[in-house]
Amino acid sequence: MDEQPxxxxxxAGDPGPGGGAGHALDRRAELSExxxxxxxxxxxxxxxxxxxxRHRRVPGLRREELAQLAGVSVAYYxxxxxxxxxxxxxxxxxxxxxxxxLTDAEQAHLTHLAKPKQHRKKPSARQQxxxxxxxxxxxxxxxxxxxxxxxxxxILAWNxxxxxxxxxxxxxxxxxxxxxxxxxxKPEYRDLFVEWDQKASDIVSYLRMDAGCRPxxxxxxxxxGELSVKSEEFRRLWxxxxxxxxxxxxxxxxxxxxxxxxxxxxxxxxxDDGEQSVVVYHPEPGSxxxxxxxxxxxxxxxxxxxxxxxPGSA
Numbered sequence: 473m474d475e476q477p478x479x480x481x482x483x484a485g486d487p488g489p490g491g492g493a494g495h496a497l498d499r500r501a502e503l504s505e506x507x508x509x510x511x512x513x514x515x516x517x518x519x520x521x522x523x524x525x526r527h528r529r530v531p532g533l534r535r536e537e538l539a540q541l542a543g544v545s546v547a548y549y550x551x552x553x554x555x556x557x558x559x560x561x562x563x564x565x566x567x568x569x570x571x572x573x574l575t576d577a578e579q580a581h582l583t584h585l586a587k588p589k590q591h592r593k594k595p596s597a598r599q600q601x602x603x604x605x606x607x608x609x610x611x612x613x614x615x616x617x618x619x620x621x622x623x624x625x626x627i628l629a630w631n632x633x634x635x636x637x638x639x640x641x642x643x644x645x646x647x648x649x650x651x652x653x654x655x656x657x658k659p660e661y662r663d664l665f666v667e668w669d670q671k672a673s674d675i676v677s678y679l680r681m682d683a684g685c686r687p688x689x690x691x692x693x694x695x696x697g698e699l700s701v702k703s704e705e706f707r708r709l710w711x712x713x714x715x716x717x718x719x720x721x722x723x724x725x726x727x728x729x730x731x732x733x734x735x736x737x738x739x740x741x742x743x744d745d746g747e748q749s750v751v752v753y754h755p756e757p758g759s760x761x762x763x764x765x766x767x768x769x770x771x772x773x774x775x776x777x778x779x780x781x782x783p784g785s786a
Contacts (some may be wrong), residue, residue, distance in 0.1 A: 500555030503585040509713040513703035541571035556644040557586030677716035730764035
């Protein structure tokens, strides 16, 4: 059973009734559009097929070419691309994934769309809570920014250094503590991330993975609808159907007090709750960024207050 958040920490539950709701995503349409988008990005020469230079009415591979590569009939593949995947076998999905040159994340997404697991009604609607012991663990990581992220890119808990670097999320309403909303709807976060385009692309790819796992999540659908209305960049990226698992990498940030930071980050999925992950940012030892983080840590609450206005106001 989930523990209650520990008083004095900064865990955030779901936004509640005011957080919005929406219709579930159309899984069949998602499957169809995903397959079309992956087929469109391949050329015959990419997969060892001859290209006779004839005018091609569609970008990328034709259905019959993809079916040939996957070893299935054109009619069978056409039904799948039309969203009829309920009877498809894991072996056929694997052959199609191989023919489309899918990444591991893309193959998992294809499987979720074609053969969705049956979930009980409660998971997508239940409140997300962070274990009290995990909140205390975040507090002990006083030299590096760390936070817990849950479904729909929601920020559930964080430590003092995360507030100093990314902004004091406790000042925001619960429904706004969400990386997708912050990235696309808060101009100051466009200033915070040096490679904002990559951050935006990553967030949309994570949401796509969430949508594939839980197409019946009406609140996720509502979030996607809101962002599609309010952000042209989100609409463009969402139409690409890219998917990605949260993992590791490097982020460059512009901080109002200490300037540019280059931080590695690692993502750790919780073993007892795959919907929550701990994300930890850390600098290279001996680097200017390491010195900058130590300086922020020494400033304590002053650094957190500066971070709450996140860049652009320094």
